[in-house]
Amino acid sequence: MADSGRGILLVVSGPSGVGKGTVISGLLERYPDVELSVSCTTRPRRQGEVDGENYHFISDSEFEQMRRSGELLEWAQVHDRHFYGTPREPAEQALAMGRTLVLEIDYQGARSIREQLGDQAVLVFVAPPSWQALIERLRKRHTESQQAIVERLASAREEIENMGMYNYVVVNDKLSEAIEQLVSILLTEQQTIERFDWRRLRDELLAQADEWG
Ligand code: ADP
Ligand code: 5GP
Numbered sequence: 761m762a763d764s765g766r767g768i769l770l771v772v773s774g775p776s777g778v779g780k781g782t783v784i785s786g787l788l789e790r791y792p793d794v795e796l797s798v799s800c801t802t803r804p805r806r807q808g809e810v811d812g813e814n815y816h817f818i819s820d821s822e823f824e825q826m827r828r829s830g831e832l833l834e835w836a837q838v839h840d841r842h843f844y845g846t847p848r849e850p851a852e853q854a855l856a857m858g859r860t861l862v863l864e865i866d867y868q869g870a871r872s873i874r875e876q877l878g879d880q881a882v883l884v885f886v887a888p889p890s891w892q893a894l895i896e897r898l899r900k901r902h903t904e905s906q907q908a909i910v911e912r913l914a915s916a917r918e919e920i921e922n923m924g925m926y927n928y929v930v931v932n933d934k935l936s937e938a939i940e941q942l943v944s945i946l947l948t949e950q951q952t953i954e955r956f957d958w959r960r961l962r963d964e965l966l967a968q969a970d971e972w973g
Pocket of ligand 2: 864
């Protein structure tokens with residue numbers, strides 16, 4: 761992956777259970793130098809989740825403290841319940857160092873990132889092939905109670921209503937194709953003239969041209 765020029769915040773949103781985490785894992789397997797932003801959240805840790813890896817699990821007061829002191833680049837209350845936020849420093853470092861950081865965040869966070877960072881952020885919406893498929897995936901995952909599934913489906917409607925704000929849509933029907941599409945989006949965005957280190961390439965090519973006479 762090209763590591764020069766301006767970095768990319770690759771924002772990935774979509775309804776809970778659509779397969780965002782699974783598709784992102786596929787991208788990270790293929791491109792280990794792409795990093796995943798670790799959000800802070802006030803929701804309780806699920807079985808199997810690791811603090812500092814899946815999320816930074818923090819208390820309401822710690823979250824409030826981080827929010828007030830500007831340590832969060834964006835934050836939102838998701839599923840009308842818990843708070844989630846993106847730590848500012850790793851995101852700013854990735855941009856400054858020309859790296860790619862993936863943010864798996866909701867549509868409110870995506871909107872905030874778009875407002876603050878404009879084209880430096882690339883917004884990708886992962887959609888289900890059908891509403892029925894979404895329900896089946898949420899149920900099959902067995903991580904949520906019936907009540908939590910109902911809440912997530914209500915949020916899913918809101919996510920889908922906001923699809924038009926994104927730069928790209930990936931329909932996660934066949935997983936391998938969805939991963940391929942996300943990879944293509946990233947590769948395309950890295951080659952834009954704003955991000956590509958074209959000045960260095962130009963100067964190298966012109967220096968070679970001079971040598972050859
Ligand atoms: P999200 O991160 O969007 O909440 P997950 O990545 O946890 O969703 O995926 C939800 C469930 O759907 C998981 O059990 C996952 O294995 C399954 N899944 C993901 N992508 C597909 C797909 N293309 N086809 C069928 N099942 C999928
Ligand atoms: P879950 O509780 O299932 O891990 O995540 C619920 C939702 O919170 C996900 O759909 C995800 O998009 C969103 N989310 C996770 N981290 C953040 C974050 O840092 N900011 C925002 N705005 N949303 C987040």
